[in-house]
Amino acid sequence: MSHVKTLQSLFKRYRRPGDIVFAWFALIASILLLSQIGDQTAWRNGGPLFAQPRFWPAVSLGGMTIFAALHLLGAALSKRLHGRWQEIRRWAASLEYAAWFIAYAAAVPLAGYLPATLIAALLLTLRAGYRSPKVFLAAGATALVIVLLFKTLLKVNLPGGAVYDLLPDGLRQIMLTYF
Secondary structure (H helix, E strand, C coil), X not given: CHHHHHHHHHCCCCCCCCHHHHHHHHHHHHHHHHHCHHHHCCCXXXXXXXXXXXXXXXXXXXXXXXXXXXXXXXXXXXXXCCCHHHHHHHHHHHHHHHHXXXXXXXXXXXXCHHHHHHHHXXXXXXXXXXXXXXXXXXXXXXXXXXXXXXXXXXXXXXXXXXXXXXXXXXXXXXXXXXX
């Protein structure tokens, strides 16, 4: 009897506040992806089924759709918990950092790698709530070390900033090469 009780507790479902929203999102996303399978993959005549370029993506997206639908069914039949909108606001708040990264990536071709990295590091330090000059100095030094590590030591090719075009030729070349 204890074995059955253990299995029941193993499959017991605990609903979270944002569960229904996540379930709907997963189902809609999987259906949209599955609807594009014909345009995004190919089917070659004469080949074995498991070697078809469309087979495994279709299996994975089909499974994703089925399990998303089951998750939605389980979430819909579970007891409703309060706090759904607080959970969604927490999810949306995490998107702020994606926006910071997009702004940084857009700033690099305009301002250059060094200035964009320094500004991003200082602004994120400010955004995180730090106000001490020592912390700002540490953030700036860290940004400088990151730029030197990537551009000088690892020789990562990054776009030169449009601002670099305004510099004198010698300084422009140094900034393009090392910063």
